[in-house]
Structures are given as C-alpha cells and as structure tokens.
Amino acid sequence: MRYISTRGQAPALNFEDVLLAGLASDGGLYVPENLPRFTQEEIASWAGLPYHELAFNVMRPFVAGSISDADFKAILKDTYGAFAHSAVAPLRQLDANEWVMELFHGPTLAFKDFALQLLGRLLDHFLTKRGERAVILGATSGDTGSAAIEGCRRCESVDIFILHPHNRVSEVQRRQMTTIAGDNIHNIAIDGNFDDCQEMVKNSFADQGFLKGNRLVAVNSINWARIMAQIVYYFHAALQLGGPQRSMAFSVPTGNFGDIFAGYLARNMGLPISQLVVATNRNDILHRFMSGNRYDKDTLHPSLSPSMDIMVSSNFERLLFDMHGRNGALVKELMENFKQTGKLSVEDERWTETRRLFDSLAVDDEATCATIAEVYRDCGELLDPHTAIGVHAARECRRSMSTPMITLGTAHPVKFPEAVRKAGLDEPQLPAHLADLFERAERCTVLPNSLTDIQQFVAAHGNRGKPL
Ligand SMILES: *Cc1c(COP(=O)(O)O)cnc(C)c1O
Numbered sequence: 001m002r003y004i005s006t007r008g009q010a011p012a013l014n015f016e017d018v019l020l021a022g023l024a025s026d027g028g029l030y031v032p033e034n035l036p037r038f039t040q041e042e043i044a045s046w047a048g049l050p051y052h053e054l055a056f057n058v059m060r061p062f063v064a065g066s067i068s069d070a071d072f073k074a075i076l077k078d079t080y081g082a083f084a085h086s087a088v089a090p091l092r093q094l095d096a097n098e099w100v101m102e103l104f105h106g107p108t109l110a111f112k113d114f115a116l117q118l119l120g121r122l123l124d125h126f127l128t129k130r131g132e133r134a135v136i137l138g139a140t141s142g143d144t145g146s147a148a149i150e151g152c153r154r155c156e157s158v159d160i161f162i163l164h165p166h167n168r169v170s171e172v173q174r175r176q177m178t179t180i181a182g183d184n185i186h187n188i189a190i191d192g193n194f195d196d197c198q199e200m201v202k203n204s205f206a207d208q209g210f211l212k213g214n215r216l217v218a219v220n221s222i223n224w225a226r227i228m229a230q231i232v233y234y235f236h237a238a239l240q241l242g243g244p245q246r247s248m249a250f251s252v253p254t255g256n257f258g259d260i261f262a263g264y265l266a267r268n269m270g271l272p273i274s275q276l277v278v279a280t281n282r283n284d285i286l287h288r289f290m291s292g293n294r295y296d297k298d299t300l301h302p303s304l305s306p307s308m309d310i311m312v313s314s315n316f317e318r319l320l321f322d323m324h325g326r327n328g329a330l331v332k333e334l335m336e337n338f339k340q341t342g343k344l345s346v347e348d349e350r351w352t353e354t355r356r357l358f359d360s361l362a363v364d365d366e367a368t369c370a371t372i373a374e375v376y377r378d379c380g381e382l383l384d385p386h387t388a389i390g391v392h393a394a395r396e397c398r399r400s401m402s403t404p405m406i407t408l409g410t411a412h413p414v415k416f417p418e419a420v421r422k423a424g425l426d427e428p429q430l431p432a433h434l435a436d437l438f439e440r441a442e443r444c445t446v447l448p449n450s451l452t453d454i455q456q457f458v459a460a461h462g463n464r465g466k467p468l
Contacts, residue, residue: 001064003030003224006321007335008328015066016126019119019225020134022218023205027335028328029317030224036061038270043235043244051088052076054239055232058269062228067125075125079117082107084433089114089233091240092409094379097401098394100387100409101237108176109412109431110307111259112147114233115226120151120158122225123217127157134215135462136160137204139197142169143307143411145187146176148219153182158217159462161186163197163454166446170306172415172430172437179440183465188457192449195300200451210455212468221258222314230262231269233408238271241404247272251394251407253279253386254286255308257315259408264319267357274403277359279393281305284362286313289344291360293351297342304365304419305385307411323350361393365422368392372413372423382428384411385419 003018004010007028013021018030046054055076056069063072080088085105092100106113127134136158138148145162152160162177166189178187190197208216221227238248250273252260260278267273280287282301289295300311317335323346324330338344345351363371371388375381383391390407398405413420414434417427430437447453462468 002033007332015063047239052080058232075121099406102409104412107150108146110143111410115229116147116151118229119225124155133157134217139163139201141194142173159184163188165193178442178444187444189446221256231266234266247274249275249405251277251390253390255310257313277397279390280362287360287362293345295344359397363389363392369423382413384413386410
C-alpha cells in the first residue's frame with residue numbers, strides 16, 4: 001500500500017515510512033492511495049471473529065508490503081489481549097435499537113488506547129528492525145498524553161516526552177501520565193496553557209536541530225496509523241448487530257475529526273453505514289461546517305468535555321481531499337487561504353453531497369449533564385460527558401428508527417467526575433487496575449514556557465534518560 005499527501009506535493013510513501021513521518025513534507029496529511037474495498041460476503045464471513053482477528057482482516061491491506069502477516073497478527077493479539085473487557089469493544093443497549101459501543105476498556109480508559117497501544121508496538125517493531133531509536137514529542141490537554149505514554153512504555157526504541165499545561169489537567173488525567181514509571185518516559189508540566197504546549201511541539205517538528213540527528217515521531221491524530229486502527233471497531237459493531245446485511249448509523253463525539261473520519265473510511269471500504277452524526281461541544285467548527293458550510297475559526301470555549309475543546313479540526317483536511325475529487329492542489333489552496341483568513345467553505349454541490357452522509361449537532365454543558373442524568377435514570381448506564389454529547393446528538397439527528405444507532409463511548413466516566421457530579425450523580429469508582437492511582441508516586445518536571453528550555457531538556461534526556 002502506498003500513501004499520498006492531501007496537498008499533492010510530498011512523495012508517496014509506504015506504511016512504515018508514513019508511520020514514522022507523521023505530517024507530509026508539503027504540510028498535508030497522508031491518506032491511502034487506493035482505499036481497499038471488501039465485498040458484503042467477505043465482511044459477513046468475519047462474523048464471530050475475536051477482535052484481534054477481525055482487526056487483522058480489516059487492516060491487512062493498509063500494512064501490506066511493510067510487515068509480515070505473522071508479525072502483524074502477533075502484535076494485534078498482544079495489543080487487544082491487554083484490554084480489560086474480553087469483548088474489547090462491547091455494546092450496551094440504551095433504548096430500542098440504540099446502543100453505546102464502550103471503547104474505554106483499554107489501560108487509560110479512553111478510545112485512544114485502541115490506536116496508541118497498536119502504534120507503540122508497531123513503532124518498536126519497525127525501529128528495532130532498522131536498528132534505530134526515536135523521540136516522541138507530544139502535547140496533551142488530557143487523554144492523548146496518558147494513552148501515548150501507556151502505548152510506548154515498553155518500547156525499547158522510543159523515548160517519549162509529553163507536555164501538559166501545569167495545573168490545568170484533571171488530577172486523574174495527570175496521575176495517569178505521571179505515575180507510569182520508566183526511564184524512557186518523561187512528563188513535562190509547562191507554565192503555560194495547552195496552546196503553548198502545542199506550539200512548542202509544532203516548532204520542534206519544524207526545526208529539529210536540537211535532536212542531533214535523532215528522529216522525531218508524532219503521535220497526535222494526524223498520524224495515519226491512529227486512523228487506521230479506529231476503522232476496525234465500526235466493522236466490529238456492525239457485525240454484532242446484523243451487519244453487513246443491514247446498514248448502521250453511528251454518532252461520534254468529535255474534536256479533531258479523527259474518530260469519525262475512520263467511520264467514513266469504513267463506509268467507503270464497503271461497510272453499509274447510512275448516517276454519521278458529528279457530535280461536538282460548544283467548540284463547534286465542525287457543526288458549523290456540516291450545518292451551514294462554514295468552517296470558520298472561533299475562540300476556544302473551555303467545556304465539561306475537554307478532550308473535544310479545539311478551535312480547528314486537524315483531520316478535516318482528509319475529508320476535504322475526498323470532497324474535492326482528491327485534488328491536492330485545490331486542497332492546498334483552500335488550506336493556505338484558511339490559514340490566512342480563518343475561513344473556509346466549499347462549493348454548494350460538494351457540501352450537499354457530503355451532507356447525504358453526515359449530520360451534526362453542537363451540545364452545550366447543560367444538555368450534556370441532562371443527558372448523563374437521563375440515560376442513567378432510564379437504563380442505569382453512566383456516561384462520560386463526551387459520550388453523552390454523542391448520545392444527545394444521536395437522538396436529535398436520527399434519520400431512521402429502524403436503523404441501529406450506535407454512539408461511540410469514548411471515555412470511562414471516572415475520568416470526568418465534574419460532569420458526573422453536575423448531573424447530580426455519585427462519582428464512579430476507579431476500575432480495579434487503577435484502584436491505587438491516588439497512592440502511586442508521580443514523576444514530572446515543571447519547566448518554564450520556553451522552547452529553548454524544552455529542547456534542552458529533550459536533548460539531555462532523550463536516550464533513556466541520558467543525553468542524545
Ligand atoms: C480525543 C477524544 C475525543 C475526540 O476524538 P477525535 O478523534 O479528536 O475526534 C472524544 N472523546 C474523548 C474522550 C477523547 O479522548
């Protein structure tokens with residue numbers, strides 16, 4: 001499989017190089033040159049497979065030529081065997097023909113484990129084969145950091161540095177990052193906000209001189225491997241509920257458009273999906289596009305669902321590329337214009353065509369808490385605020401009551417106790433493997449909001465705690 005850039009100018013790469021590259025050299029994002037397509041018979045024949053075997057069938061074409069079947073199978077078995085629920089991504093029924101797919105049974109209790117547990121193992125596989133090491137540098141406002149650290153903690157070939165804004169992530173989220181021990185794990189609290197952290201990561205990718213020739217790898221959702229891993233659970237859910245013989249609708253709590261883009265790809269690969277609901281919080285740039293063809297940058301509004309607090313949506317470019325007949329030059333022009341003006345809209349026909357599949361809703365904190373309370377009252381399922389936004393949007397936007405509606409349950413409610421409290425409910429208990437989280441020792445370095453200080457720290461510790 002070859003991958004091309006959404007801006008049409010970077011060289012095509014194979015899977016291994018895309019995994020290590022992150023962003024394309026022309027500023028675009030990598031996408032498969034040709035999307036694999038499965039027949040209904042083929043998909044139907046996967047019914048009843050364990051999650052890791054289904055994952056192999058769905059992802060095999062994407063990694064073809066880069067890793068052997070046997071190695072890939074072993075990595076997948078190891079990845080998903082470590083999840084705390086034996087069904088890996090179990091479905092819970094909320095109402096007639098309405099479901100939540102629980103994607104929070106991985107080590108850090110959020111769906112990001114599905115991709116980052118795999119990404120860490122794949123990185124280690126390829127780096128070991130090459131006899132190389134890599135430095136991962138990422139910024140987090142909460143969930144990504146712990147999932148990335150958990151995903152890479154056992155990687156011999158990787159040192160991981162995660163920046164978070166000092167005193168501005170929840171205690172559970174901070175402890176999930178800082179209590180993981182390992183001489184290749186480095187938590188840095190920055191005296192600044194999340195945007196400062198992200199800016200420093202971006203600048204470090206742009207000028208890598210401080211790395212003394214070492215490789216820098218991106219683990220945010222622009223990395224293709226993350227999208228790829230998320231395609232699998234759409235197939236998994238559909239196969240549980242009578243697909244592919246009947247079609248499904250999905251509602252997806254969305255920030256950077258990664259998770260829902262995976263659903264869009266599942267559909268283009270042959271899985272019958274009749275509707276995708278984009279569910280946002282007050283940070284609703286995607287809703288403004290889907291409902292009115294206006295992808296316009298706004299200011300940041302902190303919410304009770306912080307993992308979706310974004311101003312721009314980094315994977316949206318991948319959808320734009322398809323919307324414009326995969327014309328990289330057109331996308332480049334649109335994105336460069338957006339960078340200058342903060343505004344983007346597309347031709348009417350392209351937008352109308354997109355709306356045939358996508359609906360959307362922006363849900364505020366009040367409606368989020370009301371949904372948490374309502375669902376708990378009606379069926380005893382305690383939702384986290386992100387998932388509640390998905391359920392609320394699913395119910396408002398549903399096109400057909402006879403089509404199963406599945407909301408992606410993106411996090412365990414224990415990660416977001418404030419929203420649960422505001423919904424008038426008791427805080428949930430930490431699951432068994434995290435029960436002693438508040439007693440574990442923390443490891444974290446506080447640094448000033450300065451690019452030079454960060455880069456010096458990375459250079460001094462980037463080789464298993466020793467200088468590069
Ligand atoms: C990251 C995250 C999201 C948003 O996912 P995207 O792929 O950015 O759309 C939603 N919910 C939770 C709990 C998350 O951690």
